[in-house]
Amino acid sequence: MGSLSLSAISKSFGVVDVLKGVDLDVAAGEFVVFVGPSGCGKSTLLRVIAGLDEQTSGDLRIDGLLMNSVPPAKRGIAMVFQSYALYPHLTVARNMGLALSQEGIAAADIKRRVETASALLRLDALLDRRPAELSGGQRQRVAIGRAIVRQPSLFLFDEPLSNLDAALRAGTRIEIAKLHRQLGATMVYVTHDQVEAMTLADKIVVLRGGIVEQVGRPLELYARPANLFVAGFIGSPTMNFIGGDSAARLRAATIGVRPEHLLVAPESAGAGAWIGAVSHAERLGADTMLYVDVPEVDVLGAGMLTARILGDIDYAVGDRVGLTPQAGKVYRFDDDGNSIAA
Numbered sequence: 602m603g604s605l606s607l608s609a610i611s612k613s614f615g616v617v618d619v620l621k622g623v624d625l626d627v628a629a630g631e632f633v634v635f636v637g638p639s640g641c642g643k644s645t646l647l648r649v650i651a652g653l654d655e656q657t658s659g660d661l662r663i664d665g666l667l668m669n670s671v672p673p674a675k676r677g678i679a680m681v682f683q684s685y686a687l688y689p690h691l692t693v694a695r696n697m698g699l700a701l702s703q704e705g706i707a708a709a710d711i712k713r714r715v716e717t718a719s720a721l722l723r724l725d726a727l728l729d730r731r732p733a734e735l736s737g738g739q740r741q742r743v744a745i746g747r748a749i750v751r752q753p754s755l756f757l758f759d760e761p762l763s764n765l766d767a768a769l770r771a772g773t774r775i776e777i778a779k780l781h782r783q784l785g786a787t788m789v790y791v792t793h794d795q796v797e798a799m800t801l802a803d804k805i806v807v808l809r810g811g812i813v814e815q816v817g818r819p820l821e822l823y824a825r826p827a828n829l830f831v832a833g834f835i836g837s838p839t840m841n842f843i844g845g846d847s848a849a850r851l852r853a854a855t856i857g858v859r860p861e862h863l864l865v866a867p868e869s870a871g872a873g874a875w876i877g878a879v880s881h882a883e884r885l886g887a888d889t890m891l892y893v894d895v896p897e898v899d900v901l902g903a904g905m906l907t908a909r910i911l912g913d914i915d916y917a918v919g920d921r922v923g924l925t926p927q928a929g930k931v932y933r934f935d936d937d938g939n940s941i942a943a
């Protein structure tokens with residue numbers, strides 16, 4: 602239950618075309634994450650799936666049934682937003698059960714469902730509190746609980762963790778992953794957070810300007826990006842892109858190397874495809890980001906190469922180093938920015 606199929610979904614607001622023919626199949630029980638730059642249409646696509654916005658054209662099916670003009674409440678969907686939108690004067694239990702009582706569901710049934718959801722979300726001890734007496738993370742769990750009690754076959758999340766600080770985000774992310782395993786429901790999740798996308802998704806959908814750039818498993822996108830955009834969007838720090846002679850020698854318009862695939866050695870060692878001077882180092886403990894000025898290399902964007910090295914390093918600003926891509930880890934792109942097969 603909860604499979605989803607989008608066929609040529611377009612959405613325009615007046616003269617602005619926001620979604621431009623989105624095709625997507627989501628299997629029942631799958632966890633799909635939409636990523637893409639701000640304004641690319643992620644929320645709009647989610648709202649179309651929920652029925653809060655109607656597509657301008659195209660077909661939307663849930664469990665094979667055409668949903669084009671089915672109202673939101675009849676789609677078997679629950680949505681969790683970035684803002685929790687809890688009622689401040691109601692307890693946690695009442696917030697979670699409110700939609701159910703409005704639907705006329707029996708009080709005993711509501712109580713049972715709220716208890717089940719609050720056990721899943723470890724909210725049992727907080728059922729009598731009001732939102733003001735909860736932390737941000739607890740409030741977001743109540744918002745998720747409110748979705749769970751409706752027993753949807755399809756959950757939609759729109760950047761649900763954006764308002765939480767980094768530590769809470771990490772914890773809640775793990776809870777959402779567990780929840781998905783326990784409920785087995787289909788989840789469609791919007792985020793601009795790389796780590797959330799890579800760790801939660803069975804399948805990532807990369808959107809740009811209302812168009813699907815690539816769909817694939819997280820490590821598939823990392824290993825085999827279809828084009829420059831996906832290559833630059835997936836992976837952090839971002840891939841180094843190089844044009845000019847370095848690319849031409851490999852019969853490409855642009856080549857790409859991820860920071861973790863650049864080997865660094867002192868220039869005196871005599872090795873190194875590209876030679877330059879260390880311009881900055883960021884020491885994070887577990888690893889170090891080394892930024893290297895390579896004046897003779899046509900580095901696109903930043904103008905510097907970024908190398909990620911495990912652990913600490915001895916290099917200081919100004920040191921001369923040679924950088925070499927690991928064998929088999931150079932991506933090649935053509936004039937149109939599309940990947941050239943290895």
Ligand SMILES: Nc1ncnc2c1ncn2[C@@H]1O[C@H](COP(=O)(O)OP(=O)(O)O)[C@@H](O)[C@H]1O
Pocket residue numbers: 614617619637638639640641642643644645646
């Ligand atoms: N109700 C609306 N009316 C007009 N334009 C809208 C409306 N909703 C969204 N848009 C526009 O659609 C584009 C995509 O928005 P959105 O789906 O919110 O992007 P994202 O969630 O990827 O950041 C933006 O340019 C936004 O201004």
Ligand SMILES: [Mg+2]
Pocket residue numbers: 643644645
């Ligand atoms: Mg959005």
